[in-house]
Amino acid sequence: MKTVTFENVSKTYNVGDSEVTALDHVSFSIEDESVTVILGPSGSGKSTMLNLIGGMDRASSGCIRVSDTDISKLNEFELTEYRRKKIGFVFQFYNLIPSLNALENVSIVAKMTPHSFDAKEMIRSVGLEDRCQHFPDELSGGEMQRLSIARAICKNPDILLCDEPTGALDSATGRSVLQLLTDMARKYNKTVIIVTHNASIALCANEVIHLKDGRIEFSEKNEKPLKVDEVNW
Template sequence: MGSFVQVKDVYKRYRMGEVTITASDGVSFEIEKGEFAVIVGSSGAGKTTVLNILGGMDQCDEGTILVDGCEVSRYSPKELTEYRRFDIGFVFQFYNLVQNLTAKENVELATQICREPKDAETALREVGLAERMNNFPAQLSGGEQQRVSIARALAKNPKLLLCDEPTGALDSDTGKTILKLLQDTCRRDHMTVVVITHNHAITPMADRVITLKNSKVMDVRLNDHPTPVEEIEW
């Protein structure tokens, strides 16, 4: 049995008129179940391409992607839809909440499309929003809105939680509370969490750091003793 996530020799190319852009240039890495992994690299390094392929929002041109023993890279469009729906939780930089639904209703929206959802109220309590369930997004701070989006992702009980620059729109203190929440969730639920960021300061908190540059993996490093988020400066 291999690692929980296995990405092997993945290539993704986009044609822009006469030019072909290689967004993933033979990317390979593995992530173990229950790890908090950070994929780091500057803008244009290929991070989001990897996330989109891992999350079933895009397909690779060559290579193999295995998640929990399933070969995602060979899925049909219908299978990819089910994979996104049932197996993956997404957290983005912008919260993507439905403005005219309460926090609880936003989370309930996600629970309607998955197999064994968590109760929406439980998910919101776990992210520290017990008191804010009936508030609308406009009544919440940025950090609280991001918590709702994390609760929405967790309510699906996903196999894999993918976070694309989850602190990008937040100040550093709020960003730290969000990262701590993601790390605590990873530890408590033994959930595999992947955070994509351009911010190298975050990397000491990860179990595994995958560095991308020019659409290639430059380095994979394991941290035996991840630093608590509270001790990280940026």
């Protein structure tokens, strides 16, 4: 089953008197319950693509289908409900609430949907059960990223969107976070989409989409994705 389908999607921005094309007539599909990596250099359109899938931005033209819904036709209220119920976000710089402890940071999203997971169980699943009462500034970078993954999964979204989730981490911590993301996809049957410029991560994915200058250069399927510990970081 196709979870995400782009049909001839373009996105342009007005910058002063100029028009900048971030995505240029892009078409592709992403399989349900898979790990997909969107790979490309800075400025290739990776984050724009993620923002469009997540409903944080609108396409200038074309159609974006998520399951059976054309999200490009949703109004603002419907788009907010879509983000709240269907999408989990993991960012490079965590976006945790500094005044809330670890358990509170995860619990706050559990209230967003009626079918959320238990917040304590999610923290346990990422190995932070002994850090529940710690605040973000008392956690390491790897712990904060694991906490952000627990928060994203807690509301039980269909799709987990990850924007450079290992970009601010050292190689050992990056591996542990990537392992956690792939485990989450398989354990909870989620569709995980990872934007990165790190080609090593692509070896662990079911499918890789290569972007350059707002266009898809090519896409490829990995019939036998490597295990995370087999990848040279």
